[in-house]
Amino acid sequence: MAARFPFDNSYARLPPRFFARLDPTPVADPRLLRLNAPLAEQLGLDPAALAGAEGAAIFAGNRLPEGAEPIALAYAGHQFGHFVPQLGDGRAILLGEVVDREGRRRDIQLKGSGRTPFSRGGDGRAAFGPVLREYIVSEAMAALGVPTTRSLAAVATGEHVFREAALPGAVLTRVAASHLRVGSFQYFAARGDAEAVRLLADYAIARHEPEAASAANPYRAFLEGVARRQAALVAQWLQIGFIHGVMNTDNCAISGETIDYGPCAFMDAYDPKAVFSSIDSFGRYAYANQPRIAQWNLARLAETLLPLLAETEEAAVEVAQAALGDFATRFEALHRAGLLRKIGLAGDDPTDLELVQALLQRMAETGADFTLTFRRLCNAAAGPEGDAALRALFRDPAAYDSWAPAWRERLAAQPGGPRDRAAAMRATNPAVIPRNHQIEAVITAAVERDDLAPFEALLAATARPFEERPEIEPFMLPPREEERVLQTFCGT
Incomplete structure (x- = not known):
């Protein structure tokens, strides 16, 4: 049975200057590495029809499904603080949009699908390593409850790409609430194209902030909505120890993913x-810089919207400042509440934040593992018998010993018993994350030995991150000194 995609491509109906129309560049020998069958079903697709050669051809870009309208999106961006007026999808092509089984509009994009007019001299391709990394981390983030793009499929191309060496090529199929970015607005604002900024804002409101359309100032309400989502997103990043690594404005999604x-x-x-x-x-x-950078990125979005916010620039700046003024307050409240949940506390006692900050300081000073410290704290909350494993994470266990009495005193004042409290903490402190050294091991096995078993094992371990199971114990361990990964790479 032929694979059917129920496309309804709204972005492709915008004016031609918003994108470039082109087909993906076919590859030599597409081979399906992995299909995310549950996600396919959510999107209204038939996993069985996509699991074979036809799926490989579609996800490699060799065959376009009926209804696809492939486009590369135009956008600009501040990269490490420096503005680049034209970036765009240099190695990605949006096949189209579907409305999933929950009524949500989702983009389906091929990443690594060949050169586009925005490639800026690049080859438009992707290697195994970055594709497997994004597949693993994005799906782990979804399992952790963090808003994220998703990975629908990974395909080997049968070709090589050239980075520091010749590497096997791959294509990732990415699913997103949209691919609108702060840089999308910057692209048109930098050109003085006020009409395009308005069209894009109206489109974004209809897609991501429909209630803003009936607000007294729809564009202010839209800006406030984007700021709310970013504050919540970055708070979640910090609570799981995640570092995005490249928070340029072209990587800041309007959707909050x-x-x-x-x-x-x-x-x-x-x-x-x-x-x-x-x-x-x-x-x-x-x-620790991520909240500040998120606010900086939002200020760049606000700059593009100034002509829409009020009739005069002075009035528009006041509106923008008011709209963004509560970002820090909102972020701090969300982050504080999340940190307190991690140590089993709830309420408004002002000393609680000092308590969690004291723990973090001791962790930093003694090299304690972020994820394991909070996970083992769950057992310590259930009773002192959990202290031994937790103390072992600190180079100087006295750092924990001097902190724990005040924490236990606060726990005693909380409602509920130790067992319920520990269970609640386990629901917010993951047992397993995709650690850098494990991801590198997966990539090495795939690239050097064409062995995807470690990839599948890590995916399985991180799919249920809050549940301790015997088979995931190896994935819970921090790296040995010789396994530590000190740098990560973007792969372009």
Whole structure:
């Protein structure tokens, strides 16, 4: 049975200057590495029809399904603080949009599908490593409850791409609420195309903020909605130790999803200054800097919307400042509540935040593993017998010993018993994350030995991240010294 995609392509109905129309570049020998069958079903697709050669051809870009209208989107962006007026989809092509079984509009995009007018001299291709990394991390983020783009399929191309060496090529099929970015608005604003900015804003409101259309100032309501989503997203990143690595404005999605998993990483030992991205030389996008950068990106979005916010520039600036003014307050409230949940506390006691900050400081000073510390804290909350395994994570166990009494005193004042409290903490502190050294091991096995078994094992382990199971114990362990990954790469 032929694969059918129920396309309804709204973005392709915008004016031609919003994108370039072109087909993906066919590849030599497409081979389906993995199909995300549950996601396919959510999208209204038939996994059985996509599991064979036809699916491989579609996800490689060799065959266009009926109704596809392939386009590469135009956008600009601030990259590490420097504005580039034209970026765009240099190695990605949007096949089209479907409305999923829950009524949500979703983009289906091929990443690594060949050159486009926005490639800027690049080859338009992707290698195995970055494709497998994005597949693993995006699906792990979804399992962790973090808004994210998703991975529908990965295909080997039978060709090589050339980076630091010749590497096997691949194509990722990415699913997103949309691919609208802050940089999408910057592209038209930089050209003085006020009509296009308005069209794009109206489109974004209809797709992501429909209630804003009836607000007294729809564009202010839209800006406020984007800011709310970004505040919530970055708070969740920090609570799981995630570092995006390249928070350029072209990687800041209007939808509030995590997008573009290039040099991303999860921390092992807690370090607020942690940087893994090989291209972030000055730590602009370090772990603790992410809230500040999100606010900076939102200010760049607000700049593009100024002509829509009020009749005069002065009045528009006031509206924008008011719309973004509560970002920090909202982020801090969400982050505080999330951190307190991680240590089993709820309420408004002002000393609770000091308590969790004291724990984080001790973790940083003694090299304690971020994920394991909070996970083992769940057992310690159930009773002192859980202390031994937790203390072992600190180079100086006295750092934990001096902190724990005040924490237990606060726990005693909380409603509920120790067992219920520990269960609630386990629902917010993951047992397993896709650690950098494990991802590297997966990539090495796939690239050097064409062995996808480690890839499948890591996917299975991170699919239910809050459940401890015997088979995931190896994936819970931090790296040994010789396994540590100090840098991650974007793969372009």
